[in-house]
Amino acid sequence: MGPATLYAPLPDPFQLRRGGSLAGGRIAFETWGELNPQRSNVLLILTGLSPGAHAASSPADPEDGWWEGMLGSGQGIDTDRWFVVCVNSLGSCKGSTGAADLDPQTETPYRLRFPELTLEDVAAGAAVVLDHLGIDTPAVLIGPSMGGMSCLAFAALYPQRCRRLMLISTAAQAAPFAIAIRSLQREVVRADRGWANGHYSSGADLSTGMRLARKIGMTTYRSPEEWRDRFGRERIPDAPVEPFGIEFQIESYLQAHAERFITAFDPNCYLYLSRAMDWFDLADHGGGDTQQAINALGVESALVIGVGTDFLFPIWQQEQLARALQDSGAAVRWCPLASPMGHDSFLVDFDRFCPPIADYLAQIET
Amino acid sequence: MGPATLYAPLPDPFQLRRGGSLAGGRIAFETWGELNPQRSNVLLILTGLSPGAHAASSPADPEDGWWEGMLGSGQGIDTDRWFVVCVNSLGSCKGSTGAADLDPQTETPYRLRFPELTLEDVAAGAAVVLDHLGIDTPAVLIGPSMGGMSCLAFAALYPQRCRRLMLISTAAQAAPFAIAIRSLQREVVRADRGWANGHYSSGADLSTGMRLARKIGMTTYRSPEEWRDRFGRERIPDAPVEPFGIEFQIESYLQAHAERFITAFDPNCYLYLSRAMDWFDLADHGGGDTQQAINALGVESALVIGVGTDFLFPIWQQEQLARALQDSGAAVRWCPLASPMGHDSFLVDFDRFCPPIADYLAQIET
Numbered sequence: 018m019g020p021a022t023l024y025a026p027l028p029d030p031f032q033l034r035r036g037g038s039l040a041g042g043r044i045a046f047e048t049w050g051e052l053n054p055q056r057s058n059v060l061l062i063l064t065g066l067s068p069g070a071h072a073a074s075s076p077a078d079p080e081d082g083w084w085e086g087m088l089g090s091g092q093g094i095d096t097d098r099w100f101v102v103c104v105n106s107l108g109s110c111k112g113s114t115g116a117a118d119l120d121p122q123t124e125t126p127y128r129l130r131f132p133e134l135t136l137e138d139v140a141a142g143a144a145v146v147l148d149h150l151g152i153d154t155p156a157v158l159i160g161p162s163m164g165g166m167s168c169l170a171f172a173a174l175y176p177q178r179c180r181r182l183m184l185i186s187t188a189a190q191a192a193p194f195a196i197a198i199r200s201l202q203r204e205v206v207r208a209d210r211g212w213a214n215g216h217y218s219s220g221a222d223l224s225t226g227m228r229l230a231r232k233i234g235m236t237t238y239r240s241p242e243e244w245r246d247r248f249g250r251e252r253i254p255d256a257p258v259e260p261f262g263i264e265f266q267i268e269s270y271l272q273a274h275a276e277r278f279i280t281a282f283d284p285n286c287y288l289y290l291s292r293a294m295d296w297f298d299l300a301d302h303g304g305g306d307t308q309q310a311i312n313a314l315g316v317e318s319a320l321v322i323g324v325g326t327d328f329l330f331p332i333w334q335q336e337q338l339a340r341a342l343q344d345s346g347a348a349v350r351w352c353p354l355a356s357p358m359g360h361d362s363f364l365v366d367f368d369r370f371c372p373p374i375a376d377y378l379a380q381i382e383t
Numbered sequence: 384m385g386p387a388t389l390y391a392p393l394p395d396p397f398q399l400r401r402g403g404s405l406a407g408g409r410i411a412f413e414t415w416g417e418l419n420p421q422r423s424n425v426l427l428i429l430t431g432l433s434p435g436a437h438a439a440s441s442p443a444d445p446e447d448g449w450w451e452g453m454l455g456s457g458q459g460i461d462t463d464r465w466f467v468v469c470v471n472s473l474g475s476c477k478g479s480t481g482a483a484d485l486d487p488q489t490e491t492p493y494r495l496r497f498p499e500l501t502l503e504d505v506a507a508g509a510a511v512v513l514d515h516l517g518i519d520t521p522a523v524l525i526g527p528s529m530g531g532m533s534c535l536a537f538a539a540l541y542p543q544r545c546r547r548l549m550l551i552s553t554a555a556q557a558a559p560f561a562i563a564i565r566s567l568q569r570e571v572v573r574a575d576r577g578w579a580n581g582h583y584s585s586g587a588d589l590s591t592g593m594r595l596a597r598k599i600g601m602t603t604y605r606s607p608e609e610w611r612d613r614f615g616r617e618r619i620p621d622a623p624v625e626p627f628g629i630e631f632q633i634e635s636y637l638q639a640h641a642e643r644f645i646t647a648f649d650p651n652c653y654l655y656l657s658r659a660m661d662w663f664d665l666a667d668h669g670g671g672d673t674q675q676a677i678n679a680l681g682v683e684s685a686l687v688i689g690v691g692t693d694f695l696f697p698i699w700q701q702e703q704l705a706r707a708l709q710d711s712g713a714a715v716r717w718c719p720l721a722s723p724m725g726h727d728s729f730l731v732d733f734d735r736f737c738p739p740i741a742d743y744l745a746q747i748e749t
Contacts, residue, residue, distance in 0.1 A: 129626055193614040193633035194607035200634045201598055203627050205571065208591050215626055225574050232567055233599065241560035241694060248559040250664065260495055260581055261569050261654050265661065267559035268566045288627050295631065298616065328607060328694070 018112040019071050021047050021078035025149035027107075027114065027142065034141075037132025041121045044142045045105040045112025046070045047078075049088060050096035052150075058383040060094060061155040062103040063143055063171070065162035066290050067282060069111030072103040086367040093371030094159070094378065102150065106167065107142035108134040108290055110283035117283035129215035134289045136163070136297040140171035144178070154178045156381055161185035161363045162330065163290070166297045172314045173302035182319040182342070183377065185363050185370075186327055188334035189307045189341070190298040195329050198237055199291045202230040206284050215285055224279045230287065231275040240326035240359035311341045318348040320377040322363070322370070325353060329360040350377055384478040385437050387413050387444035391515035393473075393480065393508065400507075403498025407487045410508045411471040411478025412436045413444075415454060416462035418516075424749040426460060427521040428469040429509055429537070431528035432656050433648060435477030438469040452733040459737030460525075460744065468516065472533065473508035474500040474656055476649035483649035495581035500655045502529070502663040506537035510544070520544045522747055527551035527729045528696065529656070532663045538680045539668035548685040548708070549743065551729050551736075552693055554700035555673045555707070556664040561695050564603055565657045568596040572650050581651055590645045596653065597641040606692035606725035677707040684714040686743040688729070688736070691719060695726040716743055 027042035047070040052059065062072060064083070073088035073096075074081055088094045094101060105113040108131070116131035123130075147155065158179055160168035165187025172179035191199075209226025211217055244267060251266040263269055303310025319342045323335030332353060339351035352373045356362035363370050393408035413436040418425065428438060430449070439454035439462075440447055454460045460467060471479040474497070482497035489496075513521070524545055526534035531553020538545035557565075575592025577583055610633060617632040629635055669676025685708045689701030698719060705717035718739045722728035729736050 190616060192607060193610040193616070193631065194602065196616075196631050197598075197602050197610070197633050197637060200629070200631070200637070201595070201602070204598070205595060207625075207627060208595065210576070229567070229571060229574065229595075232563075232570070236560065236563050236567070241558060241697060244559040244563070250556060250559070250562075259573075261573060261658060263566070265559065265562050265566070267563050271563060271566070292627060331607060 018045060018069070019078040019080060021075050022070060022112050023047060024112065025146045027145055033132040034135045034137045035133040039114055039132070042107075042114035043112075044107060044114075044146050046146045047072065047075070047103050048150075049073060049075055049101040050099050052100040052152075053383065055383070056152055057156060058098065058100050059152050059155040060099045060101045060157050060159055060378075061143065061147065062101065062159045063139070063164035063167040064103065064106060065164055066106075066287070066294065067278070069109065070103045070105040072101075083364065086365075087363075087371060087374070093367065093374040095375070098383075099156075099378070102146060102152075102155070104143045104146050106139045106163075106290060108139065108286060108293070110286040113142060115283065116285040116289055126219070128217070128285055131285070131289065134293050136167045136170040136293050137174060139167045139293065140174055143167070143171055144175060147178070154180060156383060157181040157183050157378070159183040159185070160187060162187055162360065163294050166294065166299075169299050170297065172316065173299065173310060176313060176315050179314060180317045181381070182316055183322075183374065184319065184335065184338055185322045186324055186330050186335065186360055187338070188330050189311075189338055190300060191295050192331070192334065195237075196295045198233060198329065199295055202233050203288050203291055205229040205233065206288060209284075212284060215288075217284070223284045227279045227282065227284055227287070228272075228275040231278040232271045235271055235274055237329040238359060238361040240328070240357060242326060243357045243359065246357070307337075308341050308344060311338075312345045314345065316342060316345065316347040318350075320350045320352065320373065322352045322354060322373060324356045324359065324362045326357055327360040327362070384411060384435070385444040385446060387441050388436060388478050389413060390478065391512045393511055399498040400501045400503045401499040405480055405498070408473075408480035409478075410473060410480075410512050412512045413438065413441070413469050414516075415439060415441055415467040416465050418466040418518075419749065421749070422518055423522060424464065424466050425518050425521040426465045426467045426523050426525055426744075427509065427513065428467060428525045429505070429530035429533040430469065430472060431530055432472075432653075432660065433644070435475065436469045436471040438467075449730065452731075453729075453737065453740070459733065459740040461741070464749075465522075465744070468512060468518075468521070470509045470512050472505045472529075472656060474505065474652060474659070476652040479508060481649065482651040482655055492585070494583070494651055497651070497655065500659050502533045502536040502659050503540060505533045505659065506540055509533070509537055510541060513544070520546060522749060523547040523549050523744070525549040525551070526553060528553055528726065529660050532660060532665075535665050536663065538682065539665065539676060542679060542681050545680060546683045547747070548682055549688075549740065550685065550701065550704055551688045552690060552696050552701065552726055553704070554696050555677075555704055556666060557661050558697070558700065561603075562661045564599060564695065565661055568599050569654050569657055571595040571599065572654060575650075578650060581654075583650070589650045593645045593648070593650055593653070594641040597644040598637045601637055601640055603695040604725060604727040606694070606723060608692060609723045609725065612723070673703075674707050674710060677704075678711045680711065682708060682711065682713040684716075686716045686718060686739065688718045688720060688739060690722045690725065690728045692723055693726040693728070
């Protein structure tokens with residue numbers, strides 16, 4: 018958590034959808050820009066699984082954020098015009114209450130005594146932040162990846178508080194391939210002896226499980242085509258230091274990224290959020306039917322962006338969302354992009370992502 | 384190894400390409416059909432990583448083989464006409480000498496004292512089988528997946544013994560995505576404490592590592608589209624028996640397949656063959672240039688089959704092979720198939736695979 022992190026206290030107790038409650042919880046968030054007097058210039062960003070609320074640098078925290086190329090003065094999401102709120106998901110370990118935090122009732126970390134978490138709970142946490150700021154209805158809910166699912170959960174729970182959606186590389190529900198990948202990520206974490214059935218001590222070493230989980234994830238974050246052109250079959254200069262150790266550049270790239278992640282995320286928080294993504298199904302809000310659920314949102318307009326090389330959230334899922342929103346009566350801009358960088362394109366390919374986002378926001382009157 | 388398994392002794396010592404040698408080694412194989420007097424009706428099949436030599440049932444072994452729907456009387460590969468030889472790869476644990484076997488010099492299993500293995504060594508092992516059978520030049524070398532790479536290695540080592548190639552869902556060299564997947568599979572095996580740096584005892588439990596390796600592999604063997612249509616978001620009837628345990632049908636499917644694999648393959652043999660696939664590069668036989676290497680094969684004709692939903696050996700790799708063979712002067716049939724089952728289509732989608740294979744074989748005069 019950086020110097021720009023703000024906190025909204027959760028109601029005490031805060032009930033979770035599948036049972037259980039939290040005492041003394043809080044949601045971390047950050048803001049950029051100025052709220053206008055009519056409170057009509059609010060953009061709410063809900064994030065992917067791993068990022069915190071620090072989406073971009075600001076005077077209060079000059080460190081680069083996870084969406085630095087998108088958010089700022091004169092950028093795709095222009096903080097000169099918009100008051101931007103980015104919320105750290107409930108259950109995460111980046112400021113909002115999660116399984117790694119102390120349970121005030123026992124003065125020990127929750128670990129697996131943390132209640133089962135859903136993206137509807139994440140959305141409810143975001144609503145608490147808006148209440149805290151005195152904001153009723155944001156101009157647009159913006160969600161990339163898991164954040165798009167959380168935005169859909171928010172819209173389903175509070176349709177009157179959602180006028181417009183910007184859905185990026187996301188889905189109404191996970192497909193079995195994505196479930197398989199995340200299930201495997203959870204399994205390698207659980208297979209790490211350090212995990213100790215979820216009740217590890219604070220200094221426990223879970224680096225093996227977390228490293229493997231991150232590497233499995235990374236095989237789905239970019240695209241085989243990008244890797245082919247970027248790494249080919251290049252070797253690293255030195256021979257492997259251990260039997261069957263790293264030889265190719267692609268292996269070294271995975272290793273370097275995974276090492277950074279190990280210390281950045283609590284294993285249980287990761288498990289809770291990962292499972293919440295698999296559980297989420299917008300159709301649950303429409304009697305088992307996604308179209309019914311989307312009709313009930315009453316969304317005025319939407320921008321839906323997808324990337325053809327994304328195979329974690331494949332583009333047919335965004336196309337499906339765009340069509341369903343259109344059929345619900347929303348004015349939809351459907352924007353398939355030819356980014357080569359797969360699922361993570363929205364984090365890196367700003368040349369392609371900024372223009373449609375800026376255009377969509379420009380036509381909104383505040 | 385079944386009752387139909389035959390063995391060809393390796394020359395003693397048998398030198399491996401990267402150094403080291405084997406004493407008293409052997410290659411397992413099976414045959415179907417009758418060798419004609421001119422010895423001109425031989426088909427040599429080299430396999431993917433995990434199958435053994437038992438490609439199909441026969442009077443000597445009525446158990447179904449791994450290519451049961453392809454190989455037999457009147458089938459795509461018609462054993463009434465052809466004398467078919469299927470070779471178990473050197474380094475495997477299904478009859479041919481591998482790391483799990485006893486080193487006659489120490490009377491203990493080789494484990495990591497087994498020499499480094501390449502697909503060129505696998506090809507050299509196949510050549511020993513042909514010598515043993517008194518066969519100089521097969522009519523066609525047939526290789527699906529890793530077997531296709533081994534066929535290319537064979538052709539590069541013994542161009543005079545290779546007239547025709549049937550290359551199925553394979554590549555001239557692995558792309559970084561496939562390397563990443565296999566590197567991860569090797570890493571989960573090595574991360575299993577039971578692996579003990581490769582020197583496990585015979586009863587050691589490596590089920591966790593092998594289960595995870597197989598599951599990672601399985602995410603790339605079929606296709607996300609097939610899984611979507613087959614499993615959707617169906618749940619299993621019972622709640623998870625452990626925290627973050629299995630809930631979705633897709634998870635249960637992976638679990639069931641992985642459990643079968645655990646007992647079927649030796650972990651070190653898996654590591655050796657997996658690394659051999661990553662190392663293999665046909666371009667090494669052409670001064671760094673794949674086209675040069677293919678030109679040197681002098682192949683008369685080839686059938687190249689690829690599947691659009693395969694993302695482990697993506698179809699551009701087969702297209703590249705077909706074009707390079709064409710440019711080398713071979714008569715090439717390029718056959719892209721619309722199978723929904725991804726890389727493993729050749730093992731299951733016989734309706735699509737049998738006709739082009741039968742057609743190609745039918746025009747060969749013996």
